[in-house]
Amino acid sequence: VLLQGYDAIGQAQTGTGKTLAFGAPILNDMTRTGKINSLILTPTRELAVQVNDELVRIAKHTNAKLLPVYGGQPIDRQIRAIKRGVDIIVGTPGRVLDLIRRNVIDLQYINFLILDEGDEMLDMGFIGDIEAIIRASNKERQTMLFSATMPASIKKLAKRYMKPDAKHISVVRNVMTVPTVSQY
Numbered sequence: 001v002l003l004q005g006y007d008a009i010g011q012a013q014t015g016t017g018k019t020l021a022f023g024a025p026i027l028n029d030m031t032r033t034g035k036i037n038s039l040i041l042t043p044t045r046e047l048a049v050q051v052n053d054e055l056v057r058i059a060k061h062t063n064a065k066l067l068p069v070y071g072g073q074p075i076d077r078q079i080r081a082i083k084r085g086v087d088i089i090v091g092t093p094g095r096v097l098d099l100i101r102r103n104v105i106d107l108q109y110i111n112f113l114i115l116d117e118g119d120e121m122l123d124m125g126f127i128g129d130i131e132a133i134i135r136a137s138n139k140e141r142q143t144m145l146f147s148a149t150m151p152a153s154i155k156k157l158a159k160r161y162m163k164p165d166a167k168h169i170s171v172v173r174n175v176m177t178v179p180t181v182s183q184y
Helices: 018-028 045-058 075-084 093-101 118-123 127-135 152-161
Strands: 008-012 038-041 066-069 088-091 112-115 142-147 167-171
Touching: 008 018, 018 045, 018 112, 018 142, 038 093, 038 127, 045 066, 045 088, 066 075, 066 093, 075 093, 088 093, 093 127, 112 127, 118 127, 118 142, 118 152, 127 152, 142 152
Parallel strands: 008 142, 008 167, 038 088, 038 112, 066 088, 112 142
Antiparallel strands: none
16 A cells, blocks of 8 residues: 555554554655655654664665654754755654754655654644644655554544545554564
8 A cells, every 4th residue: 555655544553563564665665865755753762763773674775864853862963964864764743843943854855754653642742743744744745644543633633634545554453463573
């Protein structure tokens, strides 16, 4: 579905491979233009680092340049790295919005916008930041929203900012996947 270019809502529990599910298609379809190609929003700095590290592993045979951006780290270093050229940014809404307002990040040309753990971001009160980021993004982008649950606020966000033919993919299990998955 993602390789076909559809906007998508992916509903699955933690540990089911959501990062690979969006990472492989964006790396597959990425063309290096010197501008930011993809933005991945995560609710916490820990998840931003985790997603970035996983994408670095997935992208090891590509020339993709990735950068995690989040509060608690010196913004000057992040600004310098972005100005040197980055293909994929993985960040928290607050820091990404700060970088947009400083005219460091330009999302007019992004091809992919991913909201990872969407329900957590909304629970943490990031709805205003997320909407501001989406409004600053390329209107022709492919949007992917990943969430463990599908509360009304997620459905409303998806309806407002995703294309009408967006696909909803749900992986629901009776047993949580994490204890049964070996990662290496």
